[in-house]
Amino acid sequence: MSQSDDPYENLTITTGAVVEPNTSRVNKTGSWRQFKPVIDIDACIACGQCDTYCPDQAAKPVEGEDYYGFDLDYCKGCGICEEVCPTDAIEMIREVK
Amino acid sequence: MSSDRQDQDFTDEVEHGEELWNPGHRACAGCGPALAMKYITEAAGPNTIVTNATGCMEVVSTPFPESSWGTSYIHNIFENAASVAAGVEAAYQSFDRRDPDHLDVSDEDDLNIIAIGGDGATADIGFRALSGMMERGHDVTYVMYDNEAYMNTGVQRSSQTPLGASTTTSPAGTESIGNDTNKKDMASIAADHGVEYVATASISNPHDFKQKVEKALEIDGPKFLHVYSPCPVGWSYESSKTVELAELAVETGLFPVFEMENGEITSVNKISDRKPVREWLETQGRFKHLFDGEEGEETIEALQEWIDGRAEDLGLDA
Amino acid sequence: MAKAEQNPSDEQEVMKGTSAVAKGVMAADPDVVSAYPITPQTGVVEKLSELVADGQLDSEFIKVDSEFNAASTCIGASAAGARAFSATSSQGLKLMSEPLFTAAGMRLPIVMAVANRSLSAPLSIWADHTDAFAERDGGMLQFHAEDVQEAIDHVLMGFRVAEQVNLPVLSNFDGFILTHVQEPADIPTEEEVNEFLPPRDPEFTLDPSDPKTMGAFARPEHWTETRYAIQEAMMESKDVWAQTVQEFKEVFGRDYTEYNGMLDTYHGDADYRLVALGSICGTIRGVIDEYREQGVDVGLVRPRVHRPFPTEELREALGDAEAVGVLTKEMSPGYESALAGEIKGTLYHAENQPPIKSFVIGMAGRDVNAPEIGTMIEETMEASAPMTFEEQESWPQLREKLLNGGDQ
Incomplete structure (x- = not known):
């Protein structure tokens, strides 16, 4: 590991190695993805099924809109959302990086 | 769909709510147990202390110095999540009696103490701790997430592995049809401890599961929940099928969904036209060998018989 | 004390x-x-x-x-x-x-x-x-x-x-x-x-x-x-x-402050010093009194604390002894008793290394009597380096005939 890769270079270990809550958000699991979900915003009925069944909190309402979108920082590309979408508005496509 | 879909990116525009099960966790894509963690935290809310057994959900959520948990959380070892929770509960009983101002939250009655373990951590190695916690009557809600094998160590057989499943310690072979036992009935075992509220649920029906978590948390004393949580890696299926396979397990009766109160079955999610278990088995690589010959057929029949017997006992069929 | x-x-x-x-x-x-x-x-x-x-x-x-x-x-x-x-x-x-x-x-x-x-x-x-x-x-x-x-x-x-x-x-x-x-x-x-x-x-x-x-x-x-x-x-x-x-x-009002609370000694500056843990030290004190009356300069160093190990304190308390006898109720199969090994390790880089003889005694409640402790004092007085592995530790209470077939 090169030094610049270690985000915890300046870390001080607490007594008992106690950790602060909600801190895994720094880990952007979107880099795992091979397929990415895309949404047909006209077909989306904002039912929220994709959100309900997303293990990675990556399918969320888009601010100020009546459709859902994906937080690609965390989406691992599992494809559950495509399966559970009642209007087939979601499609998994091979990601070009 | 427009041609620019490769560029579609709502990352900076989506609205995250209060998430007590945070993204960034290292669970595999399509992880069933990760959904269970999400539903547990949504149902319980922030006034919660989670004790967690060693296992997938612990490992994926707490690589030092990161945590996916927004609630108070403690992991100790593999086989003691129930007794760590019992100790937490005893501490708060003491604080509540001796030092009522100790807790900033309104009072001890509103505090949720939830122990979480996988099927191995709960039904096998942590069985003593679970039994003791339930028998003594601690105010703890225990949730067993069941992915039917020791997934964290690489898919070894547990007492929740279904008949016929090939795992790394119950491999199918010329002399083996895979795992040679049926799933241990943890709900009945919990109920036989005098646990007031016992329920099973599937991640395919989060509304039902969350209601059961909420109901459990309202009850004083020990509660036991068994939540079915498929594992794409250990079961060998496409990660997108997690919810579908969980639902199919319910629809075939392999995993019946019901509630027990004070030892009696009080509600059963009835199934009309229960599907043959074969339909569920066909979806997973771990059962592939069952479709290769006569012995496999016999195993499928044996599993179907076991399911039919349980369905009759539970009154599962609508 | x-x-x-x-x-x-x-x-x-x-x-x-x-x-x-x-x-x-x-x-x-x-x-x-x-x-x-x-x-x-x-x-x-x-x-x-x-x-x-x-x-x-x-x-x-x-x-x-x-x-x-x-x-x-x-x-x-x-x-x-x-x-x-x-x-x-x-x-x-x-x-x-x-x-x-x-x-x-x-x-x-x-x-x-x-x-x-x-x-x-x-x-x-x-x-x-x-x-x-x-x-x-x-x-x-x-x-x-x-x-x-x-x-x-x-x-x-x-x-x-x-x-x-x-x-x-x-x-x-x-x-x-x-x-x-x-x-x-x-x-x-x-x-x-x-x-x-x-x-x-x-x-x-x-x-x-x-x-x-x-x-x-x-x-x-x-x-x-x-x-x-x-x-x-x-x-x-x-x-x-x-x-x-x-x-x-x-x-x-009770004083445990000797050696910063790490050790308790009885005639701790004697020529020959025994080391032991726990209740056996009551018996040892009595035997020490008897030997001292006969003119033998023997004392006791009792670690009150085992972890953290009293390294500096033991160097000070044992370093200038003519010889040390460790009486211990534990064993480490395949090596010598842990307490003897630790004390030797602690003295290795100290200024002085008195010869150390160790005795595994009192296992599983076997009573250790005054004459046995007396014998261990005498063996300690004869200790001198170098010692073979067999010489450095003994089991003085061992009933060897139970191992070797008795009268057969």
């Missing part, structure tokens, strides 16, 4: 050792007590249950299913911020071993009384120190009491040092010899304890209004430091202990 007088003073009560330790625990007012019966510790648990049942002790008493879950519930309680106590012996301590190591790693100041007993097999309920030594490397502080009064006081002082350095404590006292003896002892009063032991004030707890994650797993780039922190805390605990015994003396 002189042994407690056998006639109780006005402040003293005569009671069984386990009851006296339980009363000492009561004075520390733990939030949670969780323990499981095992001989010879059981009296501690029974007495604590009785004190709770009679309303004298306001603790949550968890009647657990095993020692494993006694330790595990204490871990949950301690992490929640409670003062937690348990007690065990032998197989029970072994069953606790896995969670206890994590209590050290998670820096939870659980205090335990350990009524020392041999480890199976064969099964034996009688005293030796193999149980305590088997937990040596877990990160728990370990004390050894010579008498009931020390067993009480070590628990009380144990809470204070544990809660300052955030490490668990095993307070050892010999099974039967101290657990079942009726000795007069001072039971600390609530007022005295309030002056000596502040309420626990943990840095982190399981409190939903300030959520934390405890027990995260560490990768190789962080694990070494979290475990090294235990080593640092152990080293720091020596200073905290020195201060603790000093303040204990000021509040309670």
Whole structure:
């Protein structure tokens, strides 16, 4: 590991190695993805099924809109959302990086 | 769909709510147990202390110095999540009696103490701790997430592995049809401890599961929940099928969904036209060998018989 | 230090050792007590249950299913911020071993009384120190009491040092010899304890209004430091202990301050010095008196604390001896006894290295009598380096004919 890769270079270990809550958000699991979900915003009925069944909190309402979108920082590309979408508005496509 | 879909990116525009099960966790894509963690935290809310057994959900959520948990959380070892929770509960009983101002939250009655373990951590190695916690009557809600094998160590057989499943310690072979036992009935075992509220649920029906978590948390004393949580890696299926396979397990009766109160079955999610278990088995690589010959057929029949017997006992069929 | 007088003073009560330790625990007012019966510790648990049942002790008493879950519930309680106590012996301590190591790693100041007993097999309920030594490397502080009064006081002082350095404590006292003896002892009063032991004030707890994650797993780039922190805390605990015994003396009047509370000596500057742990030292003192009357300059150095190891103190207390005899109730199959090995290691880079002869004695309750101790004194006086491995340690109580077929 090169030094610049270690985000915890300046870390001080607490007594008992106690950790602060909600801190895994720094880990952007979107880099795992091979397929990415895309949404047909006209077909989306904002039912929220994709959100309900997303293990990675990556399918969320888009601010100020009546459709859902994906937080690609965390989406691992599992494809559950495509399966559970009642209007087939979601499609998994091979990601070009 | 427009041609620019490769560029579609709502990352900076989506609205995250209060998430007590945070993204960034290292669970595999399509992880069933990760959904269970999400539903547990949504149902319980922030006034919660989670004790967690060693296992997938612990490992994926707490690589030092990161945590996916927004609630108070403690992991100790593999086989003691129930007794760590019992100790937490005893501490708060003491604080509540001796030092009522100790807790900033309104009072001890509103505090949720939830122990979480996988099927191995709960039904096998942590069985003593679970039994003791339930028998003594601690105010703890225990949730067993069941992915039917020791997934964290690489898919070894547990007492929740279904008949016929090939795992790394119950491999199918010329002399083996895979795992040679049926799933241990943890709900009945919990109920036989005098646990007031016992329920099973599937991640395919989060509304039902969350209601059961909420109901459990309202009850004083020990509660036991068994939540079915498929594992794409250990079961060998496409990660997108997690919810579908969980639902199919319910629809075939392999995993019946019901509630027990004070030892009696009080509600059963009835199934009309229960599907043959074969339909569920066909979806997973771990059962592939069952479709290769006569012995496999016999195993499928044996599993179907076991399911039919349980369905009759539970009154599962609508 | 002189042994407690056998006639109780006005402040003293005569009671069984386990009851006296339980009363000492009561004075520390733990939030949670969780323990499981095992001989010879059981009296501690029974007495604590009785004190709770009679309303004298306001603790949550968890009647657990095993020692494993006694330790595990204490871990949950301690992490929640409670003062937690348990007690065990032998197989029970072994069953606790896995969670206890994590209590050290998670820096939870659980205090335990350990009524020392041999480890199976064969099964034996009688005293030796193999149980305590088997937990040596877990990160728990370990004390050894010579008498009931020390067993009480070590628990009380144990809470204070544990809660300052955030490490668990095993307070050892010999099974039967101290657990079942009726000795007069001072039971600390609530007022005295309030002056000596502040309420626990943990840095982190399981409190939903300030959520934390405890027990995260560490990768190789962080694990070494979290475990090294235990080593640092152990080293720091020596200073905290020195201060603790000093303040204990000021509040309670009992003086454990010799060698910063690490060692207790009897004619500690004698030419020949014996080293031993725990209750056997009472007998040893008597034999030393006899030999001294005959003009033999022999004394005793008794480690009160085994972890942290009293390295500097032992170098000072043993370095200028003509020879040292280590009498120990434990063994390390395949090597010599752990205590002898540790003392030799501690002296290796010191200025002087007196010859050291070690004796494995008193295993599983085998009585050690005065003539046997006399023989060990005499063998110590003859010790000189170099020694072969066979010469450096002996088992003077071994009934060899039981091994070699007797009269056949």
